[in-house]
Each structure stands twice: as C-alpha cells, then as structure tokens.
Amino acid sequence: AQSVAQPEDQVNVAEGNPLTVKCTYSVSGNPYLFWYVQYPNRGLQFLLKYITGDNLVKGSYGFEAEFNKSQTSFHLKKPSALVSDSALYFCAVRPRGTGGFKTIFGAGTRLFVKA
C-alpha cells in the first residue's frame, strides 16, 4: 500500500538552531513530493515541492527540503528556526499515473521552537 511516514510526532528545537522534519514514503515510481504547514484553526499552506531536477528544493519562509531517491526520503530543513515556525507540518506525496490530484499525506509532525 502507498504510504507516507513522518516518524516523529513532535520535534523540539531552540530558536536559532537548525531544524529537520523527517519524511519517508512508500510509493512506486517517482512521485511528486510536497510540504505543507498548518497553523491552529487554519488550512494548509504550501511550503515547497519537488517535481524533478536538483535534489535540494528551496521554498517559502527559508525552508528547504532534500530529496533522496535511494532512501525514498524528503526531509524538511531550515538553517535557523524561528519561534513563529512552531506549527504542524505535513509531508505529502502525489503518485504519478493516478491522473489527478490524489495526494497522500503523512500524519504530521508538530514543531515546537523555544525562544
């Protein structure tokens, strides 16, 4: 079965430190990969996506993600965390060949950035 795993329910980091939110997937072929962020009582906001090309993708608010095909991973990173980055982060995968927008989401990782 196709799935997306975010192995950490919660990540704690001090402000100014680098952060990593992990994501691995089990999807055949070369899927499209996405990261979204969700603030309380809000919908999902798009951060970045990997379609093809360079394995390091840069996105909004200083976030970037590294695609690793052999490890089927797409980890989200930021060099210096801000308190305002505290939110719920979702990794999502869109399998190729589905002919539409059937995107599979992970369960989410809550990021806490301490001042």
Next chain:
Amino acid sequence: DAGVTQSPTHLIKTRGQQVTLRCSPISGHKSVSWYQQVLGQGPQFIFQYYEKEERGRGNFPDRFSARQFPNYSSELNVNALLLGDSALYLCASSAHRGLAGGPSTDTQYFGPGTRLTVL
C-alpha cells in the same frame, strides 16, 4: 487576490442528518479537491473535480458526494452522518489537471476548512 474560501466555518449536526459544505476556488482555478482531516491525522483525499467533472475519488462511502458548478465553485454533501464523520473538511484549488491524463505538478492551495461536529 482572494484565496480559497469555504463556508460555513463551523457546523454541528446530529447523527443521520445531511450536510452541505461549500467551496470557492481561487479566481482562474478550474480544479477543486476535497479532503477530510480527522483530529490527529493528515488530510485524506475524498474527491477531485475539474471542469465540472469528477476526476478522482478516494476510499469514501457513497454517502459522500460532490459537484462543481459552472463558476468552478463546489459543494460537498454527506448523507446519513455518522459520529466518525466529525472532522475538518478542506477544499483545495489548483489551475490545471494533469497533462495528457497524468498527475498534475500544480500546487494545490487550501482553504481554511469547515469544522464539522456530529453529535
């Protein structure tokens, strides 16, 4: 520019009732998708509509239905509500469907959601 809008914001229903949720996509976007997000989980794909036709359906029972109107807005209907239908229902819009029938690389933009509580 206005983003994706959804109404109502919150809704409380009882078991067995029917509910209609509404979504207006970003201007110029022709595709609308619906997702269900149960507390503590990631969003689950329900439907995708493009140019007023259903293009994709997730693993949801027939109690769930949707439609898209000529102005590309959309409604999600859920009949015979169950307690387990309590969730945040998200609508997402994007400009295009996939090229040559393949999955789109377009970004989906999400609305704020409708919080449905079934008592």
